[in-house]
Amino acid sequence: MFYNYYRDDSSEYNECNARGACSIAPKISSLQEVLIIFLRQLSFYALMLDKFGEDISQISANIVESLSTLVSTTDYTDEQLLGLVGKQYAFLIKTKRQYLNICKQKKISCEELKFGLDITPQMTLAGIISQGEKIFLNKYNKMSVQQKNMYEILLSVLKSVSLNIVKLKENRGSDSEAEIEVLKGLDTLNSGRISLTKIKNKIKELVNIDERVLNELYEAQKLQYGKLVETIVSHSTNAGKAILVSGGSLSELYALLKTAEKSDIDIYTHGDLLIAHTFENFRKFPSLKGHYGSCSDKCILDFATFPGAILLTKNSSQNLEYLYRGRLFTTEVFKPKGVVQILNSDFTPVIESANESKGFAKGQKRESEKVGFDEEILHEKLSEIAEKFNNKDIEKLVIVGISNYSKQQELYFKNLFAHLPDKTFVISFSYIFNYPDVLRINVVNNLALAYSILRYLFDKVPPDSKRVSFFLTKCDACSISKIIELKENGAKNIFLSHCPPNVINPSVLSTLEKTYGIRTTTSPEADAKKI
Numbered sequence: 001m002f003y004n005y006y007r008d009d010s011s012e013y014n015e016c017n018a019r020g021a022c023s024i025a026p027k028i029s030s031l032q033e034v035l036i037i038f039l040r041q042l043s044f045y046a047l048m049l050d051k052f053g054e055d056i057s058q059i060s061a062n063i064v065e066s067l068s069t070l071v072s073t074t075d076y077t078d079e080q081l082l083g084l085v086g087k088q089y090a091f092l093i094k095t096k097r098q099y100l101n102i103c104k105q106k107k108i109s110c111e112e113l114k115f116g117l118d119i120t121p122q123m124t125l126a127g128i129i130s131q132g133e134k135i136f137l138n139k140y141n142k143m144s145v146q147q148k149n150m151y152e153i154l155l156s157v158l159k160s161v162s163l164n165i166v167k168l169k170e171n172r173g174s175d176s177e178a179e180i181e182v183l184k185g186l187d188t189l190n191s192g193r194i195s196l197t198k199i200k201n202k203i204k205e206l207v208n209i210d211e212r213v214l215n216e217l218y219e220a221q222k223l224q225y226g227k228l229v230e231t232i233v234s235h236s237t238n239a240g241k242a243i244l245v246s247g248g249s250l251s252e253l254y255a256l257l258k259t260a261e262k263s264d265i266d267i268y269t270h271g272d273l274l275i276a277h278t279f280e281n282f283r284k285f286p287s288l289k290g291h292y293g294s295c296s297d298k299c300i301l302d303f304a305t306f307p308g309a310i311l312l313t314k315n316s317s318q319n320l321e322y323l324y325r326g327r328l329f330t331t332e333v334f335k336p337k338g339v340v341q342i343l344n345s346d347f348t349p350v351i352e353s354a355n356e357s358k359g360f361a362k363g364q365k366r367e368s369e370k371v372g373f374d375e376e377i378l379h380e381k382l383s384e385i386a387e388k389f390n391n392k393d394i395e396k397l398v399i400v401g402i403s404n405y406s407k408q409q410e411l412y413f414k415n416l417f418a419h420l421p422d423k424t425f426v427i428s429f430s431y432i433f434n435y436p437d438v439l440r441i442n443v444v445n446n447l448a449l450a451y452s453i454l455r456y457l458f459d460k461v462p463p464d465s466k467r468v469s470f471f472l473t474k475c476d477a478c479s480i481s482k483i484i485e486l487k488e489n490g491a492k493n494i495f496l497s498h499c500p501p502n503v504i505n506p507s508v509l510s511t512l513e514k515t516y517g518i519r520t521t522t523s524p525e526a527d528a529k530k531i
Contacts, residue, residue: 031085031125032070034132036155036189038088039063041113043186045095048111050180052102059095060179061169067162067182069333082125089119113190142193149511150199151189153480156504157206158185160481164213164447166314170251172220181209200515207485210478211451218448225250226280228449230373233277234290235366238266241359243350244292244306246270247313248445250279252331252345256311257285259347265354268292270302273313275444278372291369303328307360309353312339327353371442373449379456381439385425386460389467394437396424396467396531399454402445402474403430409473409497415524421531427457430473447478464490469531471521475499480512487516495519495527 046059066088096112103110119128143151165178188194188202222228243265245253253273260267266289269276274291276282293302303310312330328339329350335341340349388394398420403409410431417426417435426438429450443449454463461468463486470491472483479499486494496518499509512518521527 030129033136038092040186040189042092043183044190045099048099064162064165064179067159068166149508152508154203156480160478161210168217171224178209178213210481214448214451218452228278228372231278232368233371234368237360238363239360240266241354242266242308243354244268244270244310248272249313252313255345256347260351272445275446308357309350311350382457389461394425398426398469400428400471419525419528466492469493471495473497475503495521497521
């Protein structure tokens with residue numbers, strides 16, 4: 001069986017090009033709106049309980065977990081969607097009832113939300129969605145276009161914070177303060193009329209929380225998985241039984257490696273888990289052979305051609321609609337149809353499936369990839385760059401973010417680099433080409449690592465300098481939060497690559513441009529002149 005592509009030939013062939021699979025089904029989109037209604041109401045009652053001194057840790061954890069799950073665009077059956085809705089509705093009713101009972105015991109007047117969904121056991125999914133859309137549209141009709149877009153920006157930031165809290169929890173433990181701030185952010189959306197100032201201030205607060213959580217996540221990853229080093233990661237395969245681990249959960253990959261330690265099964269990473277190879281504690285496992293697939297994420301054909309078991313770690317954001325079923329496993333609470341759910345970190349079914357699969361008949365050689373960094377050596381390089389920048393030996397500094405590896409974007413940056421002004425230095429988390437003055441740092445899509453690097457740099461180079469330009473190249477759940485964070489730190493020149501409308505609505509993008517001064521990329525020649 002062939003595997004799979006060379007990155008420079010065909011990484012453009014991912015879900016966004018194949019059968020329109022990067023789009024979100026209308027049913028899923030509508031359901032997400034219903035769940036947001038539940039979650040913001042649940043946040044209101046949870047915060048009320050918190051004022052009474054009640055323990056709301058289980059409620060806040062559920063809300064944060066649910067928001068992070070909304071980042072994924074997996075396909076669900078109607079039955080599974082009803083289960084998802086039912087769980088959150090039951091949580092809401094239970095929390096509200098607890099609040100009302102306490103009010104009654106204390107003989108005080110209760111504050112209740114005036115709107116809600118009335119769900120009965122006989123109600124169909126279509127009926128639930130219809131109710132939710134009516135409430136949603138009624139609220140939206142009272143808002144200006146600017147308010148609607150700021151509402152969406154706030155919701156996007158809330159998802160980013162939630163996703164990073166979940167990652168932190170996997171590696172260190174929960175952050176109750178950050179979880180409470182998520183609840184407060186959601187409760188803001190319960191207001192009938194939300195002032196732009198209030199929304200913008202709440203966004204700023206949450207962006208600061210997001211930055212703090214990323215700082216904590218970076219330290220937690222180092223503590224949990226050991227020192228980072230720059231390493232060469234193999235893209236080749238070996239003959240034998242195999243497991244592919246996709247997504248971004250380092251903790252679940254580590255747990256699987258521990259479970260499979262005494263087996264003869266080879267384990268390969270996929271997607272964002274490429275970064276695992278740079279941590280010393282992962283490199284101790286002989287069974288961790290390398291990285292499979294050439295796309296950064298969402299590559300259907302990588303899964304279709306892998307001859308072993310496949311584990312989708314939490315929030316892996318994979319669209320599985322066209323995948324071969326039977327060898328797929330997930331740790332997600334709500335699993336897609338045909339995928340086996342893993343509970344309590346018991347990876348035995350994954351190992352059994354790998355043993356029963358064909359495995360690789362023979363290995364194939366592929367070009368390796370340099371990943372990660374040695375912190376001490378990197379800091380020396382960054383200090384040298386900062387000194388040259390401050391002495392104006394470097395007149396312009398361009399920072400290029402993590403890539404989505406599309407052909408269109410690759411061509412854009414190749415031409416941009418060719419038109420950069422003289423005495424320009426590039427720090428790139430993705431592209432380098434043949435540009436002479438560039439430092440490439442491959443952290444894959446690990447934002448905690450990327451921002452640890454930028455924090456060190458910003459101690460020596462002011463981010464608000466007009467001579468510094470930022471190019472954000474990857475559109476995902478965290479993009480808007482990172483854009484606003486840079487702006488709050490004073491960044492003057494921020495360029496955002498074109499994002500699919502299902503990630504950032506064009507109207508929302510327009511508000512980002514007007515409110516935060518963000519620029520979208522145009523032509524390489526024109527943008528080089530703006531630098």
